[in-house]
Amino acid sequence: MDNQQVSAALAEVGTLMELLGENPFKVNAYVNASRTISQLTDEIASHVNKGTLGEIAGIGATLQEKITSLVKTGKLEFLEELRAKVPPGLVKMLAIQGLGPKKVKALYDQLQIDSLEKLKIACNENKVADLKGFGAKTQQKILEGIEFLGSVAGRVRLDEASSVANTLLNLLKDMKEVIRIELCGSLRRRKETVKDIDVLVSSKNPAPIMEKFVTAPGVIQVLGHGETKSSIFVEALVNGSRIKMQADLRVVKDEEFPFALAYFTGSKEHNVAMRSRAIEYGLKLNEYGLTGEKKNIACKTEEDIYKALDLPYIAPELREDTGEINAALKGTLPTLVESKQIQGVFHNHTTYSDGANTLEEMANKAKSLGLKYLGFGDHSQSLTVANGLSPERVKKQIAEIDELNSKMKGFRIFKGIECDILADGSLDYDDEVLALFDYVVGSVHTHFQMPREEMTQRIIKAMNHPAITMLGHLTGRLVLRRDGYAVNQEAVLQEAVKTKTLIEINAHPMRLDLDWIHCKRAKELGVKLVINPDAHSTEDLEYYEYGVSVARRGWLEKDEIFNTLSTKDVEAFFSERRKAFPKKK
Numbered sequence: 001m002d003n004q005q006v007s008a009a010l011a012e013v014g015t016l017m018e019l020l021g022e023n024p025f026k027v028n029a030y031v032n033a034s035r036t037i038s039q040l041t042d043e044i045a046s047h048v049n050k051g052t053l054g055e056i057a058g059i060g061a062t063l064q065e066k067i068t069s070l071v072k073t074g075k076l077e078f079l080e081e082l083r084a085k086v087p088p089g090l091v092k093m094l095a096i097q098g099l100g101p102k103k104v105k106a107l108y109d110q111l112q113i114d115s116l117e118k119l120k121i122a123c124n125e126n127k128v129a130d131l132k133g134f135g136a137k138t139q140q141k142i143l144e145g146i147e148f149l150g151s152v153a154g155r156v157r158l159d160e161a162s163s164v165a166n167t168l169l170n171l172l173k174d175m176k177e178v179i180r181i182e183l184c185g186s187l188r189r190r191k192e193t194v195k196d197i198d199v200l201v202s203s204k205n206p207a208p209i210m211e212k213f214v215t216a217p218g219v220i221q222v223l224g225h226g227e228t229k230s231s232i233f234v235e236a237l238v239n240g241s242r243i244k245m246q247a248d249l250r251v252v253k254d255e256e257f258p259f260a261l262a263y264f265t266g267s268k269e270h271n272v273a274m275r276s277r278a279i280e281y282g283l284k285l286n287e288y289g290l291t292g293e294k295k296n297i298a299c300k301t302e303e304d305i306y307k308a309l310d311l312p313y314i315a316p317e318l319r320e321d322t323g324e325i326n327a328a329l330k331g332t333l334p335t336l337v338e339s340k341q342i343q344g345v346f347h348n349h350t351t352y353s354d355g356a357n358t359l360e361e362m363a364n365k366a367k368s369l370g371l372k373y374l375g376f377g378d379h380s381q382s383l384t385v386a387n388g389l390s391p392e393r394v395k396k397q398i399a400e401i402d403e404l405n406s407k408m409k410g411f412r413i414f415k416g417i418e419c420d421i422l423a424d425g426s427l428d429y430d431d432e433v434l435a436l437f438d439y440v441v442g443s444v445h446t447h448f449q450m451p452r453e454e455m456t457q458r459i460i461k462a463m464n465h466p467a468i469t470m471l472g473h474l475t476g477r478l479v480l481r482r483d484g485y486a487v488n489q490e491a492v493l494q495e496a497v498k499t500k501t502l503i504e505i506n507a508h509p510m511r512l513d514l515d516w517i518h519c520k521r522a523k524e525l526g527v528k529l530v531i532n533p534d535a536h537s538t539e540d541l542e543y544y545e546y547g548v549s550v551a552r553r554g555w556l557e558k559d560e561i562f563n564t565l566s567t568k569d570v571e572a573f574f575s576e577r578r579k580a581f582p583k584k585k
């Protein structure tokens with residue numbers, strides 16, 4: 001077993017023990033060990049072999065024994081016993097936002113609820129509201145949570161689907177039978193969630209490729225095994241989460257590859273529009289070719305297909321039939337922003353609040369990614385659950401940043417904070433403290449249940465505070481977990497134009513907030529956007545690429561993204577903003 005597998009097994013032990021009402025200290029030991037192991041840079045197996053498990057912080061004798069069993073045998077009897085004791089429905093209930101192990105246990109103990117179906121019935125019969133610690137509001141939220149889970153059933157987050165897909169891609173791409181290989185479908189269009197993985201290959205000899213695909217590691221079911229198409233159901237561990245999804249492989253002749261690539265990339269609606277365009281030319285377009293009455297039009301690449309229909313190339317992210325073909329015809333397609341144009345990122349957490357890495361570790365990682373600057377944005381004082389910074393700790397962090405800045409050559413660290421927007425729209429520090437920062441990210445983390453109009457005014461009031469530079473994760477949504485709070489996004493975007501507030505595209509794949517649809521609207525209004533990973537560890541810094549995908553789906557160009565600016569231009573922007581809110585000496 002590798003680190004991620006061991007980590008997932010220990011996390012599962014923790015969850016199951018908690019559902020069984022075991023001692024919280026014991027539960028925490030498993031949860032913490034799971035986190036530690038997922039973040040280890042060396043192999044847990046090598047610690048087992050060398051007998052050095054005990055040197056890892058938090059791994060006592062009991063855990064050493066369990067980890068050794070996992071690494072050596074791939075199994076843990078203790079985990080099997082726990083699984084046998086806990087009805088699987090209880091684990092499914094944990095997917096509901098706001099329903100932790102304690103509440104699930106209470107529902108099971110007192111109402112014998114062991115499935116989502118039973119939970120829904122109990123809520124509708126008003127039985128849950130009467131339980132101690134629940135109430136009518138919680139019951140309503142549970143019902144909404146069940147409905148939400150139903151509406152997203154079977155979809156997987158982009159980052160998790162990408163990881164599964166890339167494993168399959170890497171398995172096949174070096175086979176001698178493979179001529180061309182590409183991921184298609186929603187993955188290639190970089191949608192925030194993906195239902196299934198579509199892999200396309202061209203080859204003269206498909207059989208060995210199909211064989212390798214249906215016997216890939218993690219396959220739990222072969223749904224089809226044919227000459228040109230195979231389908232599998234595959235399971236993989238991604239950052240400790242168990243991901244199960246379908247993957248389809250199609251193998252075509254190399255001449256057909258560009259047509260199949262365009263077809264299976266979709267979207268379906270874009271394909272329909274392209275087919276009508278072909279019909280105007282007296283041609284038929286499908287997954288096999290572009291054909292006329294007299295002859296077929298040969299295309300070597302996707303670009304050739306667009307060219308044959310007198311269109312410039314349309315990037316996959318734009319293929320949602322939201323006006324891209326018209327724009328292509330008029331020559332007004334955007335030149336989309338690219339990852340390599342991102343110069344730095346601003347909303348990042350460190351060990352000062354709830355991050356896993358120090359200022360210096362984060363800065364070094366950002367530099368190694370080729371970024372020119374990095375901004376911090378730890379949590380502010382009222383967010384005690386995330387270890388928000390008191391004014392004293394703000395000053396300590398700033399001093400540390402000053403020191404790092406004097407040490408690091410060719411790299412600039414900006415002083416920022418993710419400042420809570422309080423319920424009344426005021427900010428979480430006095431002006432004196434706010435004046436210490438180069439920039440301030442304003443975010444809502446509390447009172448999500450506010451009526452829409454009140455929430456909108458709360459945010460608008462904060463945007464009018466001269467210290468606010470950018471607005472973090474505008475809606476607070478969590479992809480496949482919960483909808484955002486009620487807020488009038490249009491009004492906020494319009495206010496951003498008036499107040500020159502930057503709007504964040506939170507690039508954490510769990511958030512992707514602003515979403516691409518509102519990015520497109522922001523572009524129309526002339527709002528400037530900033531792509532931030534909301535990193536809580538050095539690895540998370542790379543998430544900005546997912547924000548670039550959102551920006552590209554939202555038709556955004558380099559000049560519309562603030563953090564494509566050079567260090568000097570960013571400095572100039574911040575100091576201009578600071579004129580309205582001068583630093584106090």
Ligand code: DGT
Pocket residue numbers: 184185186187191193194195196197198263264265266267268269271272
């Ligand atoms: P997903 O899997 O729900 O995240 O989204 P997609 O876009 O990957 O959809 P999927 O896997 O059902 O199909 C892949 C592509 O194949 C889709 O984007 C367009 C194409 N396609 C599938 N069915 C049809 C169809 O009935 N008509 C047309 N024109 N294209 C189709």
Ligand code: CA
Pocket residue numbers: 185186187195196197198
């Ligand atoms: Ca798909």
Ligand code: ZN
Pocket residue numbers: 418443445472473
């Ligand atoms: Zn936040």
